[in-house]
Amino acid sequence: MYQTQAVIQHKLGRKDTExxxxxxxxxxxxxIPxxxxxSQSVYxxxxxxxxxxxxxxxxxxxAEIPNAGDYKRSYVGATPVVVSRAEDGSINVFENRCAHRGAEFCRHSQGNTKEFVCPYHQWSYDLKGNLQGVPFKRGVNRAGGMPKDFRNExxxxxxxxxxxxxxxxxxxYADNMESLEEYMTPEILKDFxxxxxxxxxxxxxxxxxxxPCNWKMYHENLKDPYHATLLHSFLVVFGLLVAGNESAMIADSVHGRHGTMASAKKEDKYAAVSDENKKEMRSYHEGMRLEDERFLEYVKEFDSPWSVTMQTIWPNLIVQxxxxxxxxxxxxxxxxxSMLMLWTMFxxxxxxxxxxxxxxxxxNLMGPAGFLGLEDNEAMKFVQEGxxxxxTDVNVLKLDANHVGTSxxxxxxxxxxxxxxxxxGVMGF
Structure with a gap:
């Protein structure tokens, strides 16, 4: 078993892994180590x-910022940002950190405004993030103020x-980024x-x-159809994602960073599971039924063979x-x-x-307290605690060994x- 003294010390809480x-x-x-x-250093x-x-x-x-002046607080990684629509209709994203003393100037989750004003010293910014006003920029009675070479721009x-x-x-943050279409790759764009x-x-x-888990575990969870056929009683009993159905785990063929977990639900409201598969799936409960079967109704509204798709778009987006x-x-x-999950239903x-x-x-299938979400959240908590x-210091990934990418x-x-x-490759490990 791969092991280092540094890892053992970290596990026992004595130091971070350098x-x-x-x-x-x-x-x-x-x-996977x-x-x-x-590790805080790795994070x-x-x-x-x-x-x-x-x-x-x-x-x-x-749809969250349809009109000029609309804005929303958001994040890129752990960094707070503001997403705003300017008077000319352009969409702008800038850090939620005043250029003066670093205060988070935008305090409401959403709204409409003509300008952003920092509550600390009232520096003001337009909807594109440009500095437009500094109180007492020239001082008072010719004393104080900003130096003559201070330029708002x-x-x-x-x-x-x-x-x-x-x-x-x-x-x-990167300049000269490839287009979104190139970034996502055709396999992912198809279902997106x-x-x-x-x-x-x-x-x-x-x-x-x-x-209470590392952020990468959520990506793993949705690139792991294996657990979905075992952990979630709702999925396997009601046929949303069950071994034997037409299904796929699609990874982008360029980098392998994005993925789509897909399944086609059969016409029956309840899954037909072979005796062989029943023995493997402890989450399958014979005779489980819903009081309100409208949860299982599927209106075919999309040009897609799949009734269920869960997309992971690296590094921070899930499309359900x-x-x-x-x-x-x-x-x-x-x-x-720890990670935060911000859900937008539409x-x-x-x-x-x-x-x-x-x-x-x-x-109600989804959400933090949904029929599926609770089980995932608890399982990932257990992994993080472990x-x-x-x-010990490694996770084993030998299912379908030596195969990388789409399955x-x-x-x-x-x-x-x-x-x-x-x-x-990105991290240099």
Missing amino acids: LDDCRWPEDGLHF DWVYT DLELEKIFRGRSWNYVALE DHGLVKLNVATRNGVIFAS DVVFNGKPLKVLGYYKNEL REMNTLGVRHIVPNGPD GYEDDTEEMTQHRLRQG VRRST NSLISESAIRAMYQYYR
């Missing part, structure tokens, strides 16, 4: 190399590059465009919760389509042992009232291997 100690196991495909989930490097590196980060939906907010696709807004097909969106509501419930989940890293502007109610009802407290089987960890192969 980057010099971060050596990946020799069998890099089939083992625990320090990727627990800090992730913020620099990944979220502030060459990535397109999800920040908002255009040199002290604006830190601005990010912006790209949009069919109503979804992304931002990047099923949900974001150009129809105007209608926001239905929000959730927010904290998970569980039958007719639609949403995006925004991953916000919050230290090695439909389309041309939805009938009946369809809106159907989406809201079916939304890797943080134990004295037509649910019983595979190939997409997780692809993600960490990419991750190691």
